[in-house]
Amino acid sequence: MDTSSVKVTNSFPQLSGICDLLRKNLTLTAGLIIFFALLLITVLAPVIAPHDPAEQDLELRFSPPSSTYPLGTDQFGRCIFSRIVYGGQISLAIAVISTIACVLIGVIVGMYAGYYGKLDAVLMRTTDIFLAFPSIVLALPIIAIVGPTPLGIIIAITLPGWAKFARVIRSSTLSVKSNGFVEASKAAGASDTHILFRHILPNCYGPIIEIATLGLGSKIITITSLGFLGLGVQPPTPEWGTMINQGLTMLEKAPMIAISAGSMIVLFVLATNLIGSELRTILDPRSDTIVI
Amino acid sequence: MIKLKNYILLLLLIVTAFSLGCTGTQSGTQSGMQMATQQVAEPTTLTLAAQWEPKTIDPHEYGYTGHRIGYTESLTGVDYEGKVIPSLATDWSVSPDGKTWTFNLRKGVVFHDGTPFTAEAMKKSLERSLIKSKSFAAVPIVGIDAADSQTLVVRMNNSFLLLPAYFSKGEAAALSSSSWNANGTIIKPVGTGPFIFDSWKPKEVVVAVKNTKYWGTAAHVDKVVYRILPEAMTRSMLLKSGEAQLSVILPPEIATGYMNQPGFTVHQQSIPRVRMITFNNIKAPFNDVRVRQAVNYAIDRNAIITSVLEGIGSTGTGLFPPDTYWANKSITTWPYNPEKARQLLEEAGWKDTNGDGIVEKDGKPFKVKLLTYSERAELPPIAEVMQQQLKNAGMDIEITVGTSSATEGIFKTGEYDMYLVGRGLLFTPDPDEIMMTDYHSSGTSKNVYGAFRWNNSRVDSLIEQARTTQDLSARKAMYDEVQAIVVEEAPVAYLNYYVNLDVSTDKIEGYRSHTNEYSYHLENVKFV
């Protein structure tokens, strides 16, 4: 029994309708604006950040916000604003890469499981195995083995994460398959690969984008939680979770560290949740926000 | 449908029971809290927060907790300046050959179970300790005898002058034989101290209650709750919320925040503990003395103190802090000189050939791994400052921060280049132990902090000689020479010495930080 699977209809709107949709759906628009604004800020970090995030100026420790240091400085006299902006780079890069990895594995496993009945039972039991571990419980030992490097964290997040994607894509595949036109294509002599990638995959784009957006948010939470536990990206590389962890000890002297890092995380996850839940409502008006 | 109804009813029942239980306990605690504040004459409970977690409650295996809280005592004690003083033994003497020690025991002392403290009981306790504890491996004890009920004789294999210092340790605590069962396994520690051990919840709390029959001055508070909280942030929050009256060892950036706050007292106490880097002396690049010296020149020790330690601490010279008896006072701090560092690196074959600011040798950039741990909260930030300083001299270091046990695990595998540690120097209040474990080749060949895998025959012979020398100033001269050699050869780099910062609320008075955290002397603490 999997309650987190999604009912799928194939009503993902065409590009031409998107502008119209945005004008009508303000929640989605708000989510997209926040999402792309944050993305832009982090991508353009070298342009936006007034300082090198690692540059220390011990004369200027714990200075209050000013025009040169918009959010003040930390215990080493580093620019908090620059560290926040750069901090997003590493957090978001890890989240995006591991989400893409999850989608790829999920698409392959899910489509094959849904399409070829034979593999279905085996693949679904495999997802059961990975779903049995709370993702952080699986992530912790992987980090212990690979080390708290960006690559280690990507592996630690992807390995427990792909199974949910596989399940969603499998159920989409099943519903597309039951549509009848797959049978028709088969009768017309189309190969399995052709059907999988030309017919089934395009029909799964909607659910894929939806779960990928929601997944992006939950991955940011896991990444920053690892950072908070001291098992994330190691200093001096700025990372939001690690920054909160360190900022808490300096809450009185430089409250902006923990507050701004925390706000960035909440904002980003909020944006992904807004987009994800609205997409779900559009794709299947009867379902409601169930974050996977 | 009936079954479904039952199911829901049951669930609702659980929910209701739960919410009732919830409100019930809540109101209970609130009134309890009010009572504690209104009536001071009621039993007083002192709560302190500390990071040290006993892995076992057996004082003969891990003795610190018992001595710090005060439910155990040993034959000798250590005063606030670090000298050995009488405790359960009133005085002691040694035979001219240094092989036989005689301890006269304090009269009228009883264990917490009511049994008298006698030489026979101490003999039993020490004999168990010698088996259980790893602290006495270096002590050449042949036998222990009870000459009479108040006289304990300890026979040694060879002259050993440090016995009173070793006997001050928590692992040498006097325990009644009711503390352990027939297999020798601890039941609960039954000692002689001003507090009686009550309970232990691993990873959480040790509770002790007042010993009304204590031989010395009885304690003021009725109960001590020692809370184990590894996170400094949590210990600080406990002070602010009023749950604890004392938080031991807070990092400077937190402790200095209390300095101008009414209602709190910050206790500063310099301690025999040095922050230092242990080099991996058998692995490139630090198997080359010039590279180790280069690191010493590249570190700006003053900047570390002002930036990370809020100005609290003094720059490292030799092994011991300059204001202690055992320090070699003629040693001066390595000057900060990045040019000199680059020059030494170049002599060792490291040169920046591609202009990226990092030196290379045989085409490989200088990239080393520095380990440190988070229990000593200031170590990771010191590592970050050093990272920047060493980068200015062309050295690239990668920092790995873990818990002390985790980094110790990595350290033991030798998969590291630099290990930034806070090293306690006088666990035994005499230099012998630290010299043996950290600088004598018999110690450095094992996995202990200190001069990892480094050895020097002159240092070895000096340390051995000092062990059998009775004259104090002659011993000091030997240790002075050892310290000078170690600084020059630089198998380690001393950064600075510790100052403990404890914070208490104004609800209590009488607390004083002890120089080596030997005891918190909570019997002197009372509520205002």
Added chain:
Amino acid sequence: MQAIVIHRILQIIPVLIGISIITFLLVSLAPGDPAEISLRAILDTDSPSPESISLMRAEMGLDQPLHIRYFIWLSRVVQGDLGYSYLTHKSTVYEILYALPTTFILAVSAMAISIIIGIPLGIAAAIKQNGILDHFCRFFSIIGNSTPEFFMAIVLLLIFSIELKILPVAGSGGFQYFILPSVVLAIGLIAITSRIMRTSMLDVLEENYILTARSKGLDRKTIISKHAIKNAMLPVLTYMGTQFGWLFGGAVIVESIFALPGLGRLTVDAVNTRDIMILQGCMITFAIIFVVINLLVDLSYIYLNPAIKYEEV
């Protein structure tokens, strides 16, 4: 129905085997020699002799190929031998049984809180669809879902423990110690619960029998309280059952912040100290709890809905 139940129970066997393989692989890949680590605990020494290590390696089967080692390891695990912690020298089973009640209390309280708050909230939102409460509910669920637990925990700590001083900061000395941690853990779940309850209510309200009841002239209040809520609860409770295992995972973060000595903190400590015997024990425990709870949820679902055809989703 019996066949379905048996089928469902048999289904967990391959999952359990898979869990054991993953745990075994991760533990054998972990740095450190298990033989040396075990010897340190057994012989009570920091540096066991190389001879004793090689003997121990042979005895533990570490000189065997990986798949043989797996079967040796599995036979030990099945007999309940999960090794010893090299730090505390206690058996892994002891450490886990010591930690489990704390996590269990935490998860049960969080579950209780989310039922008490989430379900009425969902019902209210459904009754007045697109009303103020419905919008509040939606807003709350999105915020609740967007805030990482550790951040929520810090904010609540600062408010309730430092400013108002009504709840303790950390530890597990009594019921009041569990209030903040379980609230933090519950917030995400409340958000989801209320949304599902709302959807489920709306679904039920459109069912034929409700429409029939309405056409018969039964008043709205009676319909909702007598029929709709009862039937709408089922999917919610089922869903919450599956979330119980998820709560155990959330405990990892929450226990670390509030210094609760539960399974989550044991896991984090084991990772930090490389105490691999404890780590493997924790992983297996987490996974088994999850599998068993899911099994119970599914079985109760089958039991409560004998009519539905059991389908593998």
